[in-house]
Amino acid sequence: MMNLKPDDPRSQKKGEKGHRSRASPKQKSKQFSFSIPADSIPGKVIADVRAFVQEKINSLQSLDKKKLFLTNFPYLICGYFTDKIAWLYRVSEGATGWDKLMETLNYFERAFADPFPSMFYMDLPVVWQ
Structure with missing residues (x-):
């Protein structure tokens, strides 16, 4: 006869739940994590990418949205009229x-x-070239 452990589902009666050991999320992350040394080439690349992304996030947060809109508004108007003329043609x-x-x-x-504006696929390249 087979020797069944108490955790084995075959040794349990219907409706009973056996005790199974579960790892906490911290333990799970420790089990499957690995670290790249900071002084290695991949570690330096990852640090540079993280610094670049953080720098871009900070620059976008400090951006003046009104100035950005007013700077690009003439291009939007020109694109709108060009799209209308392309549609009419x-x-x-x-x-x-x-x-x-x-x-x-x-x-x-x-x-x-x-x-x-027209969203026809041939009108849009005329505007955005």
Whole structure:
């Protein structure tokens, strides 16, 4: 006959729970952790990356958001109008580029019938090149 330990689930009756030893989270982290020496090359690389990330976090927290917005606002407006013109050129009727351009200039007010920018995949590269 097999000698079963008390922790073995086969030795328990239905509905009973046996005692199982569990490690605390601190003990688990000690069991599977390893350390890289700080004076080794990987240790120095990791320290440099951590310092770089912390420096970027600190610089972003001290950034003036109003100044950032006002600096980039002209680019947003220019991108919006370029997107509208690209959409109007794309949907204009015409066999040649000249016909499409004339149609775009003649019916420029149609571009602003919808206030939202076009999200068509061919209009966006025109804006962000």
